[in-house]
Amino acid sequence: MSGMMSGMGSVRSHNLGPADQIPPGEGRAFAVNGKQVAVFRLRDGSLRAVSAVCPHRGGPLADGTIDQQVVICPLHQHAFDLLSGCSTTGTEPLATYRVSLDGEQNLVLETGAV
Amino acid sequence: MTSVLDTPRARKTGRDPRRRLVVIGNGMAGARTVEEILARGGADQFSITMFGDEPYGNYNRIMLSHVLSGEESDADIFLNSLPWYRDNGIDLHAGVRVERIDRFTKHVFSSDGRVTPYDTLIIATGSRSHMPPMDGLHTPAGSVKPGVFGFRTIDDTRKMVAHAKEDHHRRAVVIGGGLLGLEAAYGLRSHGIEVEVIHSGGHLMSAQMGPDGGAVLRRSVEALGIGVHTGSRTTAVLGTDRVTGVRLRDKPDISCDMVVVAAGIRPNVDLAVLSGLPVERAIVVDDQLRVQDEDDIYAVGECVQHRGEVYGLVAPLWEQAVVLANHVTGADTSAAYLGSRTATKLKVAGVEVASMGLHGPELDTDEHIVFSEPSRGVFKSIVVRDNKMVGATLLGDSRKVAYLTQAFDRGLPLPEERLSLMFDLGTPGDDVGVAELDDDAQVCNCNGVSKKALAGAVRGGCTTVAGAMDATRAGKGCGSCKLLVQQVVEWAAGGAVEEDPAASYYVPGIPLDKPALMAEIRKRGLRSVSQVFQALGPGSAEDAKSKMGLASLLKMMLADQYIDERDARFINDRVHANIQRDGTFSVVPQMKGGVTSVQQLRRIADVAEKHKVPLIKLTGGQRIDLLGIRKEDLPQVWADLDMPSGYAYGKSFRTVKTCVGQDFCRYGTGDSTKLGIDIESRFQGLESPAKLKLAVSGCPRNCAESLVKDVGVVAVEGGRWEIYVGGAAGAHIRKGDLLATVDSPEEVQVLTGRFMQYYRERANWLERTYAFVPRVGIEHLRAVIVEDAEGRAAGLDAAMQASVDGYVDPWRERDDPLTPGQFRTSLPLTVLPQVPVR
Structure with a gap:
């Protein structure tokens, strides 16, 4: 799957490995194409992916606490909507990525134009 | 010039x-x-x-x-x-x-x-401040004698606090038993100073109330441990170069280390x-x-x-x-000031006081309605002349004060049944008082906010008490009007009051206060954070902000019955270390009582060298902090240290700081080091609503700073131990209150554990003991914990024992991570550390 080109601009898919490397309700960080991406597995099983570095002071968002809507940065408690990337506490937004599972329960992340 | x-x-x-x-x-x-x-x-x-x-x-x-x-x-x-x-x-x-x-x-x-x-x-x-004439107020050189204070400015206050905090200063005399004098006495008392109030009048607050009210107030003030001498005139301040006491007319001298003159203003x-x-x-x-x-x-x-x-x-x-x-x-050149009818509404020394107009009847035809209940500290007196209220004194219960103030200001006709001036008789209660209030009536006297302005803010969308307070500044002065502000907001919102979610909920995402939340958890047999959200969350929704508080609460309540879901923990508790600004962690090995050994030091040195630890720092709690450890290195660092966790990262029992104690110190009167180690061994790592920092000092010189700890123990002469609770010396500074003085280290351990368990069960999330102790009151704590007045001591001790028994050193997870990638880096491309290395 990795490196597959789609018809819409330069979207690239990246296989990040098995989903169960992320415990339910937590996040793990991945280096993808020179970018740091935090992927979260919500407790209902759905997946979210956002840029891994908090725009406020560089906090590691994969270490944050999440619920169904937001991730809270562990350093200064800025919160971000996991779908839109917008901050609910008034700081800069995060980049968001599409992430899904393939047939073998691997995480597939899309980078480039969405 | x-x-x-x-x-x-x-x-x-x-x-x-x-x-x-x-x-x-x-x-x-x-x-x-x-x-x-x-x-x-x-x-x-x-x-x-x-x-x-x-x-x-x-x-x-x-x-x-x-x-x-x-x-x-x-x-x-x-x-x-x-x-x-x-x-x-x-x-x-x-x-x-x-x-x-x-x-x-x-x-x-x-x-x-x-x-x-x-x-x-x-x-x-x-x-x-008025300095009444007396001998010895000044040194021969003409300056005010060291230890004599006025109480008027921020500098006066700072100097008084500094003086009160000096170790050997134990006793103060306050001259003046009016409003200011009682406030000074109350403030000094909270620093653990013995206070005597000398008042020349026949009863306390004689400018605001009559003798009967003064007698009830005296009882309330004395219950705070403040001595009261009325009808006493101070004739001299004793001492040559500093204060050693005061001389009274017709009474024995009183020795003291400080004198506060609060005898009125000029x-x-x-x-x-x-x-x-x-x-x-x-x-x-x-x-x-x-x-x-x-x-x-x-x-x-x-x-x-x-x-x-x-x-x-x-x-x-x-x-x-x-x-x-x-x-x-020139905004309104017709404006005229015609004088004020002074109605005072205050909280003096923790007692609600409202006073206006006459203190008692003056004419034969004046009606005087009096209610007195000294055991509860409640006194109410109302003077009526020609069916108009001409004076009132309310003590210890100011629920009717809004209505009475208005009746007094405007000369409103009064109800025939005079008793209803003092009490709400079969009416819906306080709301009536607020509804009756005039639009222009001032609710907050500090910031001059009227009922109209407050109601306007509510109609403008501020439908929570906190919101309306922010918008108008009402209640942001002395705070004594907060109850009334709340009533007005509730009235203005017309029943559609929005509760302040953050105000009473234990955690923001579950709409229950702590007792109700704990009751529901018990009743439904909930054992994990996700079960709590499922059962009690609005729409069964999770709330990230609530997870850590719930995890801590459930662990405290259920001990080994708790189902530990790691995502509910804050990162520090997931990896048992304290996250730093660059995403690295600090590692603090356990060093009970701040006592270490050659072996420990050598091992720590080896670990620091092997892992190229960028900063090694001694902490305020007498521990050694290794800073700048990468998350992925944590298990190896712990393995190399082979020491238990020192808990420098959690909302939990942290450290017991100790002084050298009697083995070496020539002043030591008790084995503080051993007791500190024993306390830390027993209570290590216990979850609590906020962190707990303890100390044990071997003598009243207090080298371990026991008076400013959540629980601080001081050995005193005669083999006895003082236990202080609710102290702090961080963002907030507070001297702890004396909970008890006991005869043995074993009793110290029992009462310390009982206090901490009570705090764990009753305190709000993130409420440190310095807020909790004054909120519930040291007298109450003494009754529950020392005297066992509520019969709860055995239950508290058993709950604490269950928590102690359930303790496992979290650093053991190094051998067997609990979740996949528990110690995986979260900033894979970032070259660490970003923090400068010294």
Whole structure:
């Protein structure tokens, strides 16, 4: 799957490995194409992916606490909507990525134009 | 001396076309008047210059008693900080005293040699502490004797706190049993000082109430451990170079280390007298607050005499400021100040006091309705003349005060059944009082917020109490009106009151307070954070902000029955280390009581070298902190250390700091080191609503700083141990309250555990003991924990024992990570550390 080109601009898919490397309700960080991406597995099983570095002071968002809507940065408690990337506490937004599972329960992340 | 002389005429030809307003005095009256002037477009009319004797911005003098008691920090009481003056274009000379006014050439001369011209002048010099005549107040050199204090300024307060904190200072005498004196006594008491109040009147607060009320108040004050001597006059302060006691007329001397003089205030009128302005008891002003026979000089506040009255309360001052501002700016030249009917509503030494008008009947035809319940500290007295209320005193219960104040102010007709003046008889209760309130009635006397303004804020969308308080500043002064503010908001919201979610919920995402939440968890048998959200969350929704608090609560309640879901933990608790600004972690190995060994030190050194630890730091809790450890290195660092976790990262029991103790210290009276180690061994790692930092000191010199710890133990002569609770010396400084003095280290351990368990069960999430202890009250804690008045001691001890038994060293997870990638880096591309290495 990795490196597959789609018809819409330069979207690239990246296989990040098995989903169960992320415990339910937590996040793990991945280096993808020179970018740091935090992927979260919500407790209902759905997946979210956002840029891994908090725009406020560089906090590691994969270490944050999440619920169904937001991730809270562990350093200064800025919160971000996991779908839109917008901050609910008034700081800069995060980049968001599409992430899904393939047939073998691997995480597939899309980078480039969405 | 250089003078900068700037003539009025020269300035008028200059570029600034505005008139020059000079304000002498930057206290509550001066600053409030300027605020009122600015609110009326005064900045367009005037260039404003202010002089303040104190080298600060403007602060809330009423709150000094809270600063003294440690309930507020001095930074919290500032109303206008220095940038406020700059932002409003005000030229503030702080710490500069005006020495003379030349009212003919219209200049003021200040202590810095400056000569400042004015077009309009406002005098707001306030008042100062009255020092009644007595021997020995001063040293032979003429300065006030060390240990003697007034209670008027922020500097007075800071000096008093500093003096009270010195170890050997144990006893204070407060001269004056009025409002200020009782506040001083209460504040000093909270520093653990023994306090005696000497009052020349026949009963406490004799200016505000009659003897019967005074007797009830005395009982409440004495219950706080404050000694009261009424009908006593202090004739001398004893001691040659410092205070050693006071001499009373007809009574034995009282020894003490400090004397606070709170025998009333006197207007500061020296400047006015020197400048030839009319002064009787204070500066004489007319109904426009204009100084008598002066066109351009106004005066406001406590330095003013209006129609023969001199006021020492804040409410008249606000009214004067409005009238003055209306005149000076021309906003309403018909405004007139006709005097204030002084109704006081205060919290004195923790007791609610409201007083207005007469204290008792004066004519044979006056009706006097009295209710007295001294055991609860409640006293109510109302004087009625010609079916109008002419006086009231309420003590310990001010629920009807809003209605009574209005009845008093406006002379409203009274209900035939007089008892309903004091109590709500079969009516819906407090709401009636608020509904009856006039629109213009002032709810918050500190910030001058009317019922109308508050109701307007609610209609404008501020439907929570906190929201309406933020919008109007109501309740943000001394805070004594908060109950009334809440009632008005509830009334204005017409039943559609929005609860303040954060106010009572234990965690923001579950709409229950702590007792209700714990009851539901027990009733439903909930065992994990996700089960709690499922059962109790609105729409069964998770809430990230609530997870950590719930995880801690469930662990405390259920011990080994708790189902530990790692995502509910904060990162620190997932990886058992404290996250740092660059995403690395700090590692603090356990070092019980701050005692270490050659082996430990050697191992720590080896680990630090092997892992190239960027910073090794001694902590305030007497531990060694290894900083800058990468998350992925944590398990190896722990393995190499082979020491248990020191818990420097959790909302949990942290450390017990100890002094050297009797083995080595030549002053030591108890084995503090051993007791500290024993306490830490027993309670290590316990979850709690907020962190717990402890200390054990081997003698009253207190080298381990036990008086400012969540639980602090002090060995005293005779093999006894004092236990203090609720102390703090971080962002907040508070001296702990003495919970008990016991005879053995074993009893210390029992009471320490019992206190901590009670705190764990009762405190709000993130509520440190310094807030919890004063909230529930040390008397209550003593009753529950020491005297077992509620029969709960055995239950608390058993719950604590279950938690102790459930303890597992979290660093054991190094051998077997609990979740996949538990110690995987979260910033894979970032080269660490970003924090500079020393």
